[in-house]
Amino acid sequence: MNTSAPTTVLDNIGLLVTNDPSVGEGPLGMARDASVVFADGHVLSVGARGQIADERIDAEGCCVIPGFVDSHTHLVFAGDRADEFAARMAGQPYAAGGIRVSVAATRASSADELRRLAATRRVEARRAGITTVEIKSGYGLDVATEQRCLEVAATFSDEVTFLGAHVVPPEFEGRADDYVHLVCGPMLDAAAPHARWIDAFCEVGAFDEQQCRAVLEAGAAAGLGTRLHANQLGHGPGVQLAVELDCASADHCTYLTDSDIEALAGGSTVATFLPATDFSTRQPYPDARRVIDAGARVALATNCNPGSSYTTSMSFCIALAVRDMRMTPDEALLAATVGGAKALRRDDIGVLRPGANADMVLLDAPSYTHLVYRPGVPLIRSVIEHGALHRVS
């Protein structure tokens, strides 16, 4: 951190959520009539209203929360699948095969076009209060296009995930093991320099346990952290595999048995729920209450993608988690901030304490409960991302 950088105070905060219990009240570390001083993108101090700095931003008594940490998105893609969505609302089931439609459009797009499309979505996500976003590849599925998508993703985030094992592409139809061989070999070689993580889709219609294990082990051997799409469309081995391999996160977790929950509670893998996906695919919502009560770590993420969840609204995910997954507003806010940080194995985001990233969301509301209480209302007034102010309304 540059100690001679100009300081800024976000002052006159009505209710501040820090997520640091040592700073304030309860698990959310709440403080009233507070201020936050930051410089060079990092928090310097959290204190009572009226701290002095070189510049001052007036929060006008509103509620301020840590920026949302969206630990699961697929922001780099081309094309549109609104027709598939409409058919689903008319009764068609969601199937992994739809991914191939986005693969065809993405393969046909240049890096500049993919960058332009992803930039629009990144701006949209920031306006929704998301200050850290994980971005996966997975709509290229050949060496050149996966590399292109990862390079584009890396221009928007340090949290880039190689998802070559999303589905088997058409040219490998009936030869899934050959495709896994490509993913674990030349594709991984091309991807690893641009990614921090490796992921796979463990599901009927995508990849089985053995194939996912091979992909994650190859990625780990190449120095990548591991995460897994698990138990989205039905019960299966994904969650147990993720815990066994100490993946940072098992994502979806829509269908969980008691032993899946026991495994999550006994390990350090975060159960990342993606309720906008269950909404958009008409799946049941997972019972987060059981998972939290068992002692497992949980996160909420948007899963922004063109097929199963085309939204950047973390507020919508929080509202669904409270309304339909039996989380409290406090738990849902924690899951969308510090929970996402844990799913990325980070402790410098999702919290507001000295040294953490200066990532904050100013709500046009006296309390974060309004995110649920006033569903669908645009409550994000401004976003401070790494110390830079972005006005939304």
Ligand code: NIG
């Ligand atoms: O996380 N489940 C796999 N991948 C995405 C869906 C991608 C798509 O349908 O295009 C997901 O839901």
